[in-house]
C-alpha cells in the first residue's frame with residue numbers, strides 16, 4: 087500500500103501524495119489528498135489548493 091512520502095527541500099520537510107504527487111507542507115493534508123485520490127481517482131481542488139509548487 088502506498089503512503090504519504092516525506093521529502094526534504096531547501097531544509098524544509100514536505101509530504102507528497104503517493105497517488106497524484108502533489109506536495110504539501112502539512113502531513114494531514116497530504117494524507118487527506120491521498121485518501122481522496124485513492125477513493126475517487128481524481129483530485130479534490132479543495133485539497134490541492136494547499137499544494138506547494140516548486
Ligand SMILES: [Zn+2]
Nearest residue numbers: 103106119123
Ligand atoms: Zn493526491
